[in-house]
Amino acid sequence: GQQVMQIPQYQHVQEGEDFTTYCNSSTTLSNIQWYKQRPGGHPVFLIQLVKSGEVKKQKRLTFQFGEAKKNSSLHITATQTTDVGTYFCAANDYKLSFGAGTTVTVRA
Amino acid sequence: SAVISQKPSRDICQRGTSLTIQCQVDSQVTMMFWYRQQPGQSLTLIATANQGSEATYESGFVIDKFPISRPNLTFSTLTVSNMSPEDSSIYLCSGEGQGYNEQFFGPGTRLTVL
Numbered sequence: 001g002q003q004v005m006q007i008p009q010y011q012h013v014q015e016g017e018d019f020t021t022y023c024n025s026s027t028t029l030s031n032i033q034w035y036k037q038r039p040g041g042h043p044v045f046l047i048q049l050v051k052s053g054e055v056k057k058q059k060r061l062t063f064q065f066g067e068a069k070k071n072s073s074l075h076i077t078a079t080q081t082t083d084v085g086t087y088f089c090a091a092n093d094y095k096l097s098f099g100a101g102t103t104v105t106v107r108a
Numbered sequence: 109s110a111v112i113s114q115k116p117s118r119d120i121c122q123r124g125t126s127l128t129i130q131c132q133v134d135s136q137v138t139m140m141f142w143y144r145q146q147p148g149q150s151l152t153l154i155a156t157a158n159q160g161s162e163a164t165y166e167s168g169f170v171i172d173k174f175p176i177s178r179p180n181l182t183f184s185t186l187t188v189s190n191m192s193p194e195d196s197s198i199y200l201c202s203g204e205g206q207g208y209n210e211q212f213f214g215p216g217t218r219l220t221v222l
Contacts, residue, residue, distance in 0.1 A: 033210065042200060043151065045210030088150065095141070096211060098151045 002027055002091035006099030013079045014107050021102035023072045023089035031092045032072045034063060037101075038085040046074075048092070081106050110135050110203050112214035120220045121191055128187045129199055129217045136181040137203035141211065142174070145198045157184040157201075191221045 005024045013019050023032065031050040035043040047056055049065035049072060056063045060083075062075045072089055086103045090096040111134040121127050131140065140157040155163040155176055163176035178184040188195050198218050202211040 042213040042215050043211075045212070048209040095153055095156060096151075097153070100150050103148075 002029060002093050002097050004029075004032075004089055004091045004097060004099040006089055006102060008102055009100060011102050011104045012107065013083075013104060015079055015081065017079055018075065018077045019079060019104070020073055020075045021087055021089075021104075023074075023099050025070050025091060028069045029072075029091050029093075030069075032065060033090045033092050033096065034072075034074055035088045035090060035098075036085050037088065041085075043088060046087075076104075079104075079106055081108060110137055110205055110208075110212040112201060112203055112212055114199075114201060114214040114217050116217060117215065118218040118220075120222065122222055123192055125191055126187055126189045127191065127219060128185050129201070131184045131186070131201035131214055133182045133203045133212075135205065137212075138181075138206045139204040139211075140178060140184045141202045141204070142176060142184070142186045143200045143202065145200060145216070147198070151200065154186070154199075157186075188219065191219075193221045195219065196221045 007022050011019050033048045034046040037043045047063045053067045054065040060077045064073045086101040088101045089099045113132045115130045142154040143151040145151045153166050154169045155165040157163050157176050157178040159178045175187045198216045200216045202213045204211045
């Protein structure tokens with residue numbers, strides 16, 4: 001399957017600050033999905049990006065798909081304690097290939 | 109959306125034994141998948157469970173070690189055979205319905221092999 005590299009592996013954020021996690025592939029992706037896994041929980045779907053240059057927003061979360069469809073990013077503004085967890089990107093090619101994830105902790 | 113349940117939620121097993129994990133979906137899904145996730149790690153796809161035919165395994169996973177059944181569109185089992193401590197992990201099943209973009213995941217089965 002397609003491989004995606006995700007950085008950073010860990011993100012320690014002060015409550016109220018913004019952060020971004022990045023997902024990169026060496027090949028063109030058909031589409032990419034993002035999931036969030038809370039500590040002790042299971043992955044939960046957040047979004048799918050399909051089109052080149054696509055930008056989607058969910059409240060404080062902004063997802064982008066690169067023009068070449070080889071990278072994606074998730075930007076969270078005004079981080080809250082509820083944002084704690086691991087965010088995975090996954091290349092979707094009839095099956096999901098997950099990135100390593102970015103584990104987010106929040107300092108109150 | 110789909111709600112997925114798994115049994116057991118956790119188990120502690122002895123080396124050399126086998127464990128069968130059950131996955132039940134509350135609605136029909138076209139695709140079902142089995143993943144393995146080590147604590148603090150990403151998800152690794154084990155296989156795609158095909159209804160009425162043999163599962164499709166990913167590189168590094170074989171049917172003798174991880175036999176999978178899917179007798180209908182809402183149920184699947186994964187057996188971890190002849191277990192060793194290296195099989196200790198969380199095993200997750202997921203389903204993808206026709207027309208859905210996303211996969212819905214079960215709560216996982218935490219397996220510890222002594």
